[in-house]
Amino acid sequence: MTLTLPRGAMIIAVLACDPSGTLGNQGTLPWQLPQELRFFRALVQGHPLIMGRKTYESLPRRLPDRPYYVFSRQNSFKPSNVHVFSSLKAFQENRPSGALFFMIGGAEITDLFAKANLLDYAILSHIHATYKGEVHVNLDFLKAWKHTCFYNSKIFDVLCYTYPGGDLNSQALKGNGF
Numbered sequence: 001m002t003l004t005l006p007r008g009a010m011i012i013a014v015l016a017c018d019p020s021g022t023l024g025n026q027g028t029l030p031w032q033l034p035q036e037l038r039f040f041r042a043l044v045q046g047h048p049l050i051m052g053r054k055t056y057e058s059l060p061r062r063l064p065d066r067p068y069y070v071f072s073r074q075n076s077f078k079p080s081n082v083h084v085f086s087s088l089k090a091f092q093e094n095r096p097s098g099a100l101f102f103m104i105g106g107a108e109i110t111d112l113f114a115k116a117n118l119l120d121y122a123i124l125s126h127i128h129a130t131y132k133g134e135v136h137v138n139l140d141f142l143k144a145w146k147h148t149c150f151y152n153s154k155i156f157d158v159l160c161y162t163y164p165g166g167d168l169n170s171q172a173l174k175g176n177g178f
Contacts (some may be wrong), residue, residue, distance in 0.1 A: 002007055011050065011101045011118055011157040013110060016045060016125035016156070017137050024106060024135030027058045036125050043123065044102045050091075052109040053077055069095070073111055088116055114141035122161040130156070 017023040022030060046065055053072035068082045070093065071156060085091040103113055113119050122142060142161050151158040
């Protein structure tokens with residue numbers, strides 16, 4: 001699976017949720033969609049990942065060959081080989097310049113980055129079915145963003161959103177194995 005991604009310093013949100021914004025249930029994804037997970041893994045392959053502590057702790061295993069940037073309010077949270085931040089200011093002061101980051105959630109971190117206007121793109125898997133869950137993402141920030149669908153199926157669609165004024169080019173994300 002080969003992906004051609006935009007170049008330069010930017011942060012791309014990568015999320016999956018059902019129609020009500022549900023993206024988590026008791027520390028896991030509420031759905032089992034192997035094709036969507038393959039897309040996610042291929043997309044973020046080798047790139048730095050930004051996430052909240054709960055998302056980090058919910059990973060079944062660490063994805064290899066990439067730095068992790070994790071936000072936590074817990075001073076005792078200090079996993080090895082992970083960059084831990086307690087604020088956006090600390091992250092912005094210490095993040096490598098020129099890197100393409102993927103912000104993979106959860107809901108609180110998505111809201112934090114959206115309110116600070118730090119997201120350049122959002123790639124959202126819209127899961128068609130409705131699931132039970134206690135973690136919901138607020139996608140209102142995407143209402144003013146341009147979007148295009150570059151994959152659709154009976155089970156889920158993948159939409160690429162671009163920050164207002166940005167250059168929307170979902171062709172850059174083709175080659176995703178669908």
